[in-house]
Amino acid sequence: xxxxxxxxxxxxxxxxxxxxxxxxxxxxxxxxxxxxxxxxxxxxxxxxxxxxxxxxxxxxxxxxxxxxxxxxxxxxxxxxxxxxxxxxxxxxxxxxxxxxxxxxxxxxxxxx
Amino acid sequence: xxxxxxxxxxxxxxxxxxxxxxxxxxxxxxxxxxxxxxxxxxxxxxxxxxxxxxxxxxxxxxxxxxxxxxxxxxxxxxxxxxxxxxxxxxxxxxxxxxxxxxxxxxxxxxxxx
Numbered sequence: 050x051x052x053x054x055x056x057x058x059x060x061x062x063x064x065x066x067x068x069x070x071x072x073x074x075x076x077x078x079x080x081x082x083x084x085x086x087x088x089x090x091x092x093x094x095x096x097x098x099x100x101x102x103x104x105x106x107x108x109x110x111x112x113x114x115x116x117x118x119x120x121x122x123x124x125x126x127x128x129x130x131x132x133x134x135x136x137x138x139x140x141x142x143x144x145x146x147x148x149x150x151x152x153x154x155x156x157x158x159x160x161x
Numbered sequence: 162x163x164x165x166x167x168x169x170x171x172x173x174x175x176x177x178x179x180x181x182x183x184x185x186x187x188x189x190x191x192x193x194x195x196x197x198x199x200x201x202x203x204x205x206x207x208x209x210x211x212x213x214x215x216x217x218x219x220x221x222x223x224x225x226x227x228x229x230x231x232x233x234x235x236x237x238x239x240x241x242x243x244x245x246x247x248x249x250x251x252x253x254x255x256x257x258x259x260x261x262x263x264x265x266x267x268x269x270x271x272x273x274x
Contacts, residue, residue: 079261080261082261091268094262094263097260137204148217151196151203151205
């Protein structure tokens, strides 16, 4: 069953604007990760935030985690056309090599 | 490192035929995951291995699906007999014990007619 649910399902913005995607999950987690998938390609890991962290930055990415609300957000600042892709949140219940449970993703279109 | 390698990239077959998908994980990674992606169900875990041993195959939809990992550098996912509802993109991913990050292959797009 799907653990994460992304919101919105699709998002279209102009280049230079910020894009915010949200993810909600159902059970307790050890970590939450965000992945990007370009059309016809595999998923690429973007960032991981652990359950004891509240915010994390990586370049133009900012991730927040609210374990009390079981939700996370991914912010992409100053978006570029190359950011056009689907973005997935994935939750890991344990540390180490355990499977991830993915949401259905947010399809982001950045218009130049 | 070449990353996770999957073959074939595309497979078109007829219902009832046997299909074998192949995966070579990143060298040194000790966990391997098989996922299936469809529009309706999204990305679902089929099975995963730690140190070549299957740990959880509860996501394998039916007995028609089987997976093996004979050594640390190779895994197969077999469907026999294949059915049209098996049409999907099948991803292999690997990870090391140091991080939870998973590295995905490019996927195999399977079409069963």
